[in-house]
Amino acid sequence: MMSASKASRLGEEIWKTRIDKVNSELVVLTYGTIVAQLCKDFDSDYVEVNKQLDKMGYNIGLRLIEDYLAKSNTMRRCANFRETAEMIAKVGFKIFLNITPTITNWTSDSKQFSLVFDENPLADFVELPDDGRAQDELWFSNILCGVLRGALEMVQMQVEAHFISDVLRGNDTTEMRISLIRYIDDELPPEDD
Protein backbone atom coordinates (compact mmCIF):
# COMPACT_ATOMS: atom_id res chain seq x y z
CA MET A 1 0.00 0.00 0.00
CA MET A 2 1.20 3.46 -0.84
CA SER A 3 1.85 5.56 2.25
CA ALA A 4 0.50 9.06 2.60
CA SER A 5 3.91 10.67 2.30
CA LYS A 6 4.78 8.62 -0.73
CA ALA A 7 1.55 9.64 -2.44
CA SER A 8 2.37 13.21 -1.60
CA ARG A 9 5.83 12.98 -3.15
CA LEU A 10 4.39 11.30 -6.22
CA GLY A 11 1.85 14.10 -6.64
CA GLU A 12 4.54 16.78 -6.34
CA GLU A 13 6.80 14.99 -8.75
CA ILE A 14 4.12 14.63 -11.43
CA TRP A 15 2.98 18.22 -11.02
CA LYS A 16 6.55 19.46 -11.45
CA THR A 17 7.61 17.32 -14.35
CA ARG A 18 4.72 15.91 -16.30
CA ILE A 19 1.98 18.53 -16.39
CA ASP A 20 1.45 21.14 -19.09
CA LYS A 21 0.39 24.24 -17.27
CA VAL A 22 -1.66 27.31 -17.99
CA ASN A 23 -2.33 30.47 -16.05
CA SER A 24 -4.71 29.60 -13.26
CA GLU A 25 -6.88 32.65 -13.83
CA LEU A 26 -7.78 31.42 -17.32
CA VAL A 27 -9.17 28.24 -15.78
CA VAL A 28 -10.80 29.96 -12.85
CA LEU A 29 -12.53 32.62 -14.91
CA THR A 30 -13.71 30.00 -17.38
CA TYR A 31 -15.24 27.98 -14.57
CA GLY A 32 -16.87 31.14 -13.24
CA THR A 33 -18.43 31.88 -16.58
CA ILE A 34 -19.81 28.33 -16.79
CA VAL A 35 -21.53 28.62 -13.42
CA ALA A 36 -22.80 32.11 -14.22
CA GLN A 37 -24.26 30.87 -17.50
CA LEU A 38 -26.02 27.99 -15.75
CA CYS A 39 -27.51 30.35 -13.18
CA LYS A 40 -28.81 32.47 -16.04
CA ASP A 41 -30.14 29.57 -18.11
CA PHE A 42 -31.92 28.00 -15.16
CA ASP A 43 -33.23 31.29 -13.87
CA SER A 44 -31.30 31.01 -10.59
CA ASP A 45 -32.79 27.61 -9.82
CA TYR A 46 -29.69 26.71 -7.82
CA VAL A 47 -30.76 23.16 -7.10
CA GLU A 48 -30.85 22.55 -10.83
CA VAL A 49 -27.51 24.36 -11.29
CA ASN A 50 -25.94 22.02 -8.73
CA LYS A 51 -27.27 19.08 -10.73
CA GLN A 52 -25.95 20.40 -14.01
CA LEU A 53 -22.51 21.05 -12.51
CA ASP A 54 -22.45 17.55 -11.11
CA LYS A 55 -23.36 16.17 -14.53
CA MET A 56 -20.62 18.15 -16.26
CA GLY A 57 -18.18 16.95 -13.66
CA TYR A 58 -19.28 13.36 -14.20
CA ASN A 59 -18.58 13.67 -17.94
CA ILE A 60 -15.16 15.10 -17.14
CA GLY A 61 -14.43 12.39 -14.61
CA LEU A 62 -15.12 9.63 -17.12
CA ARG A 63 -12.33 10.99 -19.32
CA LEU A 64 -10.03 12.42 -16.69
CA ILE A 65 -9.35 9.04 -15.08
CA GLU A 66 -7.30 7.91 -18.06
CA ASP A 67 -5.25 11.05 -17.95
CA TYR A 68 -4.75 10.43 -14.23
CA LEU A 69 -3.69 6.82 -14.71
CA ALA A 70 -1.33 7.67 -17.54
CA LYS A 71 0.35 10.49 -15.64
CA SER A 72 0.51 8.82 -12.26
CA ASN A 73 1.69 5.64 -13.86
CA THR A 74 0.19 3.56 -11.08
CA MET A 75 -1.08 0.50 -12.82
CA ARG A 76 -1.88 -1.10 -9.50
CA ARG A 77 -5.25 -0.96 -7.83
CA CYS A 78 -5.56 0.79 -4.49
CA ALA A 79 -5.61 -1.81 -1.73
CA ASN A 80 -8.55 -0.22 0.05
CA PHE A 81 -10.72 2.88 0.18
CA ARG A 82 -8.32 4.64 2.53
CA GLU A 83 -5.57 4.36 -0.02
CA THR A 84 -7.99 5.60 -2.68
CA ALA A 85 -8.62 8.68 -0.55
CA GLU A 86 -4.88 9.35 -0.29
CA MET A 87 -4.44 9.08 -4.02
CA ILE A 88 -7.41 11.35 -4.74
CA ALA A 89 -6.22 14.06 -2.38
CA LYS A 90 -2.46 13.94 -2.89
CA VAL A 91 -2.14 12.88 -6.50
CA GLY A 92 -5.46 13.60 -8.25
CA PHE A 93 -6.19 17.04 -6.84
CA LYS A 94 -2.51 17.91 -6.93
CA ILE A 95 -1.98 17.24 -10.61
CA PHE A 96 -5.21 18.81 -11.86
CA LEU A 97 -5.74 21.70 -9.45
CA ASN A 98 -2.38 22.01 -7.67
CA ILE A 99 -3.99 21.66 -4.26
CA THR A 100 -3.94 18.93 -1.65
CA PRO A 101 -7.16 18.83 0.35
CA THR A 102 -6.97 17.34 3.83
CA ILE A 103 -8.48 13.92 4.41
CA THR A 104 -10.44 13.70 7.63
CA ASN A 105 -13.55 12.53 9.47
CA TRP A 106 -13.39 8.87 8.49
CA THR A 107 -16.28 6.74 9.64
CA SER A 108 -15.27 3.68 11.62
CA ASP A 109 -16.14 1.35 8.74
CA SER A 110 -13.67 3.25 6.49
CA LYS A 111 -16.35 3.87 3.89
CA GLN A 112 -16.84 7.59 4.31
CA PHE A 113 -14.43 10.47 4.59
CA SER A 114 -14.22 14.20 4.10
CA LEU A 115 -11.96 16.33 1.99
CA VAL A 116 -11.35 19.73 3.53
CA PHE A 117 -10.21 22.38 1.07
CA ASP A 118 -7.93 25.00 2.59
CA GLU A 119 -7.59 26.41 -0.85
CA ASN A 120 -10.00 26.15 -3.73
CA PRO A 121 -8.81 27.77 -6.93
CA LEU A 122 -12.26 27.42 -8.51
CA ALA A 123 -13.57 29.89 -5.96
CA ASP A 124 -10.90 32.58 -6.43
CA PHE A 125 -12.61 35.89 -7.26
CA VAL A 126 -16.00 34.49 -6.33
CA GLU A 127 -18.77 35.93 -4.24
CA LEU A 128 -22.21 34.36 -4.46
CA PRO A 129 -25.17 36.50 -5.49
CA ASP A 130 -26.72 38.38 -2.60
CA ASP A 131 -30.24 37.22 -3.33
CA GLY A 132 -30.99 35.55 -0.04
CA ARG A 133 -30.95 32.11 -1.66
CA ALA A 134 -27.62 31.40 -3.35
CA GLN A 135 -25.79 31.03 -0.04
CA ASP A 136 -28.33 28.45 1.08
CA GLU A 137 -28.78 26.54 -2.15
CA LEU A 138 -25.82 26.80 -4.54
CA TRP A 139 -22.75 24.61 -4.18
CA PHE A 140 -20.43 26.64 -6.34
CA SER A 141 -17.74 23.97 -6.78
CA ASN A 142 -20.20 21.12 -7.25
CA ILE A 143 -18.50 20.09 -10.48
CA LEU A 144 -15.79 18.47 -8.32
CA CYS A 145 -18.30 16.01 -6.85
CA GLY A 146 -19.24 14.89 -10.34
CA VAL A 147 -15.60 14.54 -11.35
CA LEU A 148 -14.92 12.18 -8.44
CA ARG A 149 -18.08 10.18 -9.10
CA GLY A 150 -17.27 9.78 -12.79
CA ALA A 151 -13.58 9.04 -12.36
CA LEU A 152 -14.08 6.46 -9.61
CA GLU A 153 -16.86 4.75 -11.50
CA MET A 154 -14.39 4.04 -14.27
CA VAL A 155 -12.23 2.17 -11.80
CA GLN A 156 -15.08 0.12 -10.39
CA MET A 157 -16.08 2.24 -7.44
CA GLN A 158 -19.53 3.63 -7.04
CA VAL A 159 -19.35 6.64 -4.76
CA GLU A 160 -21.57 9.43 -3.64
CA ALA A 161 -20.03 12.86 -3.12
CA HIS A 162 -21.49 16.14 -1.94
CA PHE A 163 -20.38 19.32 -0.25
CA ILE A 164 -21.46 19.90 3.32
CA SER A 165 -19.90 23.32 3.82
CA ASP A 166 -18.34 26.07 1.73
CA VAL A 167 -16.57 29.29 2.72
CA LEU A 168 -18.55 30.96 -0.06
CA ARG A 169 -21.67 30.25 1.98
CA GLY A 170 -20.13 31.84 5.05
CA ASN A 171 -18.93 28.55 6.59
CA ASP A 172 -15.44 28.47 8.08
CA THR A 173 -14.36 25.52 5.95
CA THR A 174 -15.04 23.99 2.57
CA GLU A 175 -15.75 20.32 3.07
CA MET A 176 -16.82 17.54 0.74
CA ARG A 177 -18.17 14.23 1.98
CA ILE A 178 -17.39 11.10 -0.03
CA SER A 179 -19.03 7.73 0.57
CA LEU A 180 -18.22 4.44 -1.01
CA ILE A 181 -21.47 2.78 -2.04
CA ARG A 182 -19.96 -0.39 -3.46
CA TYR A 183 -17.24 -1.86 -5.60
CA ILE A 184 -18.69 -2.56 -9.03
CA ASP A 185 -18.10 -6.11 -10.21
CA ASP A 186 -16.60 -6.45 -13.60
CA GLU A 187 -19.56 -7.09 -15.76
CA LEU A 188 -19.32 -10.21 -17.84
CA PRO A 189 -20.54 -10.01 -21.37
CA PRO A 190 -23.94 -11.67 -21.77
CA GLU A 191 -23.61 -15.36 -22.39
CA ASP A 192 -24.16 -16.78 -25.82
CA ASP A 193 -26.80 -19.44 -25.84
Place this chain on the structure above:
Amino acid sequence: MSHVPTGKPTGKEPAGLRYPTNGKTIYHRPLNRSKTAELSQSSFAYLFSEMVTYAQRRVTGIQELEKRLNNQGHPIGLKLLDLLLIREPARSQTRPLNIISLLQFIKMSLWQHLFGRQADRLEKSSNPDTPDEYMIIDNEPLVNAYISVPREMSQLNCAAYVAGIVEGVCDGAAFPARVTAHSVGGNEDGEMWPGKTVFLLKFQPEVLEREALIASKV
Protein backbone atom coordinates in the same frame (compact mmCIF):
# COMPACT_ATOMS: atom_id res chain seq x y z
CA MET B 1 -13.07 50.67 1.42
CA SER B 2 -15.22 51.68 4.32
CA HIS B 3 -16.86 48.36 4.94
CA VAL B 4 -14.83 45.22 4.98
CA PRO B 5 -17.06 42.39 6.09
CA THR B 6 -15.87 40.82 9.28
CA GLY B 7 -18.21 37.88 9.34
CA LYS B 8 -19.79 39.04 12.58
CA PRO B 9 -23.44 39.72 12.11
CA THR B 10 -24.00 43.06 13.74
CA GLY B 11 -27.70 42.62 14.05
CA LYS B 12 -28.23 46.00 12.45
CA GLU B 13 -27.71 44.85 8.89
CA PRO B 14 -30.64 43.16 7.23
CA ALA B 15 -30.02 39.89 5.37
CA GLY B 16 -26.89 40.41 3.23
CA LEU B 17 -24.19 37.85 2.59
CA ARG B 18 -22.66 35.72 5.31
CA TYR B 19 -18.89 35.58 5.59
CA PRO B 20 -16.62 33.09 7.31
CA THR B 21 -15.34 34.22 10.68
CA ASN B 22 -11.75 33.40 9.69
CA GLY B 23 -11.62 36.09 7.03
CA LYS B 24 -11.55 33.79 4.01
CA THR B 25 -13.36 36.23 1.77
CA ILE B 26 -12.43 37.75 -1.54
CA TYR B 27 -11.96 41.06 0.26
CA HIS B 28 -9.12 39.66 2.33
CA ARG B 29 -7.47 37.79 -0.48
CA PRO B 30 -4.57 39.67 -2.10
CA LEU B 31 -5.60 40.57 -5.65
CA ASN B 32 -2.27 39.41 -7.01
CA ARG B 33 -2.18 36.06 -5.31
CA SER B 34 -3.11 34.08 -8.39
CA LYS B 35 -1.32 36.39 -10.82
CA THR B 36 1.35 33.85 -11.62
CA ALA B 37 -0.35 30.74 -10.21
CA GLU B 38 -0.68 27.83 -12.57
CA LEU B 39 -3.14 25.03 -13.12
CA SER B 40 -3.00 22.09 -15.43
CA GLN B 41 -3.84 22.67 -19.06
CA SER B 42 -5.99 19.55 -19.04
CA SER B 43 -8.21 21.07 -16.38
CA PHE B 44 -8.81 23.98 -18.70
CA ALA B 45 -9.45 21.68 -21.65
CA TYR B 46 -12.00 19.62 -19.70
CA LEU B 47 -13.89 22.67 -18.53
CA PHE B 48 -13.82 24.34 -21.90
CA SER B 49 -15.04 21.24 -23.67
CA GLU B 50 -17.95 20.90 -21.22
CA MET B 51 -18.74 24.56 -21.76
CA VAL B 52 -18.84 24.16 -25.53
CA THR B 53 -20.82 20.89 -25.38
CA TYR B 54 -23.34 22.43 -23.03
CA ALA B 55 -23.68 25.54 -25.19
CA GLN B 56 -24.11 23.40 -28.28
CA ARG B 57 -27.14 21.69 -26.80
CA ARG B 58 -28.89 24.99 -26.33
CA VAL B 59 -28.45 26.50 -29.77
CA THR B 60 -29.58 25.69 -33.27
CA GLY B 61 -26.71 26.87 -35.43
CA ILE B 62 -23.04 27.60 -35.54
CA GLN B 63 -23.52 31.35 -35.48
CA GLU B 64 -25.68 31.11 -32.42
CA LEU B 65 -23.13 28.86 -30.75
CA GLU B 66 -20.33 31.32 -31.44
CA LYS B 67 -22.48 34.14 -30.17
CA ARG B 68 -23.05 32.23 -26.97
CA LEU B 69 -19.35 31.54 -26.45
CA ASN B 70 -18.67 35.17 -27.21
CA ASN B 71 -21.21 36.24 -24.58
CA GLN B 72 -19.56 34.04 -22.00
CA GLY B 73 -16.17 35.62 -22.62
CA HIS B 74 -17.42 39.20 -22.61
CA PRO B 75 -17.73 39.81 -18.84
CA ILE B 76 -14.27 38.30 -18.37
CA GLY B 77 -12.77 40.85 -20.74
CA LEU B 78 -14.46 43.71 -18.93
CA LYS B 79 -12.94 42.60 -15.64
CA LEU B 80 -9.53 41.63 -16.97
CA LEU B 81 -9.05 45.12 -18.37
CA ASP B 82 -9.17 46.56 -14.87
CA LEU B 83 -7.31 43.69 -13.28
CA LEU B 84 -4.41 43.80 -15.72
CA LEU B 85 -4.10 47.57 -15.59
CA ILE B 86 -4.05 47.64 -11.82
CA ARG B 87 -1.22 45.11 -11.86
CA GLU B 88 0.90 47.26 -14.16
CA PRO B 89 3.62 49.39 -12.61
CA ALA B 90 2.28 52.85 -11.83
CA ARG B 91 3.87 54.58 -14.82
CA SER B 92 2.25 52.29 -17.39
CA GLN B 93 -1.07 52.07 -15.63
CA THR B 94 -2.92 54.34 -18.02
CA ARG B 95 -5.84 53.02 -19.96
CA PRO B 96 -5.36 52.75 -23.72
CA LEU B 97 -6.44 55.99 -25.35
CA ASN B 98 -6.24 55.12 -29.02
CA ILE B 99 -6.86 52.08 -31.15
CA ILE B 100 -3.20 51.22 -31.57
CA SER B 101 -2.39 51.27 -27.87
CA LEU B 102 -5.55 49.26 -27.18
CA LEU B 103 -4.49 46.64 -29.71
CA GLN B 104 -0.99 46.57 -28.25
CA PHE B 105 -2.45 46.08 -24.81
CA ILE B 106 -4.52 43.15 -26.06
CA LYS B 107 -1.72 41.58 -28.05
CA MET B 108 0.83 41.89 -25.28
CA SER B 109 -0.68 42.13 -21.80
CA LEU B 110 -3.93 40.23 -22.31
CA TRP B 111 -2.45 37.43 -24.38
CA GLN B 112 0.61 37.13 -22.18
CA HIS B 113 -1.53 36.83 -19.11
CA LEU B 114 -4.07 34.36 -20.43
CA PHE B 115 -1.95 32.26 -22.75
CA GLY B 116 1.62 32.76 -21.58
CA ARG B 117 2.74 34.38 -24.83
CA GLN B 118 1.89 37.33 -27.00
CA ALA B 119 -0.44 37.15 -29.97
CA ASP B 120 1.45 36.61 -33.21
CA ARG B 121 0.52 39.65 -35.25
CA LEU B 122 -1.60 42.76 -35.53
CA GLU B 123 -2.96 43.97 -38.83
CA LYS B 124 -5.11 46.75 -40.10
CA SER B 125 -7.57 46.04 -42.88
CA SER B 126 -6.04 47.05 -46.20
CA ASN B 127 -9.48 47.40 -47.73
CA PRO B 128 -10.30 51.13 -48.01
CA ASP B 129 -13.98 50.31 -47.50
CA THR B 130 -13.40 48.92 -44.03
CA PRO B 131 -11.07 51.28 -42.19
CA ASP B 132 -12.83 50.22 -39.00
CA GLU B 133 -11.45 46.68 -39.14
CA TYR B 134 -8.36 45.44 -37.35
CA MET B 135 -7.03 41.95 -36.91
CA ILE B 136 -5.26 40.11 -34.13
CA ILE B 137 -3.68 36.91 -35.34
CA ASP B 138 -2.95 33.86 -33.25
CA ASN B 139 -1.23 31.03 -35.09
CA GLU B 140 -2.24 28.43 -32.58
CA PRO B 141 -4.93 29.46 -30.10
CA LEU B 142 -4.48 27.68 -26.79
CA VAL B 143 -8.21 27.24 -26.31
CA ASN B 144 -8.45 25.16 -29.48
CA ALA B 145 -5.55 22.89 -28.56
CA TYR B 146 -7.69 19.82 -27.95
CA ILE B 147 -10.64 20.65 -30.16
CA SER B 148 -11.24 19.03 -33.49
CA VAL B 149 -14.19 20.50 -35.29
CA PRO B 150 -16.32 18.02 -37.23
CA ARG B 151 -16.37 18.51 -40.98
CA GLU B 152 -20.01 19.56 -41.11
CA MET B 153 -19.27 22.35 -38.65
CA SER B 154 -16.11 23.57 -40.32
CA GLN B 155 -17.28 27.16 -39.95
CA LEU B 156 -17.06 26.89 -36.18
CA ASN B 157 -14.15 28.36 -34.29
CA CYS B 158 -14.42 27.90 -30.53
CA ALA B 159 -11.99 30.76 -30.04
CA ALA B 160 -15.21 32.78 -30.25
CA TYR B 161 -14.86 32.60 -26.48
CA VAL B 162 -11.58 34.50 -26.70
CA ALA B 163 -13.17 36.90 -29.20
CA GLY B 164 -15.74 37.61 -26.48
CA ILE B 165 -12.98 38.35 -23.98
CA VAL B 166 -11.34 40.73 -26.47
CA GLU B 167 -14.69 42.37 -27.12
CA GLY B 168 -15.14 42.84 -23.39
CA VAL B 169 -11.76 44.56 -23.14
CA CYS B 170 -12.64 46.87 -26.05
CA ASP B 171 -16.05 47.74 -24.62
CA GLY B 172 -14.61 48.28 -21.16
CA ALA B 173 -11.97 50.62 -22.56
CA ALA B 174 -14.72 52.63 -24.33
CA PHE B 175 -13.80 51.39 -27.80
CA PRO B 176 -17.04 49.51 -28.54
CA ALA B 177 -16.44 46.85 -31.15
CA ARG B 178 -17.70 43.57 -32.53
CA VAL B 179 -15.08 40.84 -32.35
CA THR B 180 -15.29 37.52 -34.17
CA ALA B 181 -12.92 34.58 -34.58
CA HIS B 182 -12.18 33.05 -37.98
CA SER B 183 -10.12 30.03 -38.94
CA VAL B 184 -7.76 30.84 -41.79
CA GLY B 185 -5.34 27.94 -41.49
CA GLY B 186 -6.45 25.99 -44.53
CA ASN B 187 -6.29 22.23 -44.73
CA GLU B 188 -3.50 21.57 -47.20
CA ASP B 189 -0.76 19.23 -46.13
CA GLY B 190 2.34 20.97 -44.96
CA GLU B 191 0.35 23.88 -43.65
CA MET B 192 2.49 25.38 -40.92
CA TRP B 193 -0.37 26.66 -38.75
CA PRO B 194 -3.55 24.70 -39.47
CA GLY B 195 -5.29 26.24 -36.48
CA LYS B 196 -4.38 29.80 -37.36
CA THR B 197 -7.11 32.15 -36.20
CA VAL B 198 -7.86 35.74 -37.03
CA PHE B 199 -9.72 37.81 -34.47
CA LEU B 200 -11.51 40.44 -36.49
CA LEU B 201 -12.26 43.64 -34.58
CA LYS B 202 -14.84 45.92 -36.15
CA PHE B 203 -15.02 49.16 -34.22
CA GLN B 204 -18.19 51.25 -33.99
CA PRO B 205 -18.22 54.37 -36.19
CA GLU B 206 -17.99 56.72 -33.20
CA VAL B 207 -14.65 55.18 -32.25
CA LEU B 208 -13.16 56.12 -35.61
CA GLU B 209 -14.76 59.53 -35.51
CA ARG B 210 -13.17 60.25 -32.14
CA GLU B 211 -9.85 58.90 -33.34
CA ALA B 212 -9.94 61.23 -36.36
CA LEU B 213 -10.89 64.17 -34.18
CA ILE B 214 -8.01 63.60 -31.80
CA ALA B 215 -5.57 63.15 -34.69
CA SER B 216 -6.68 66.44 -36.27
CA LYS B 217 -5.98 68.33 -33.06
CA VAL B 218 -2.47 67.10 -32.50
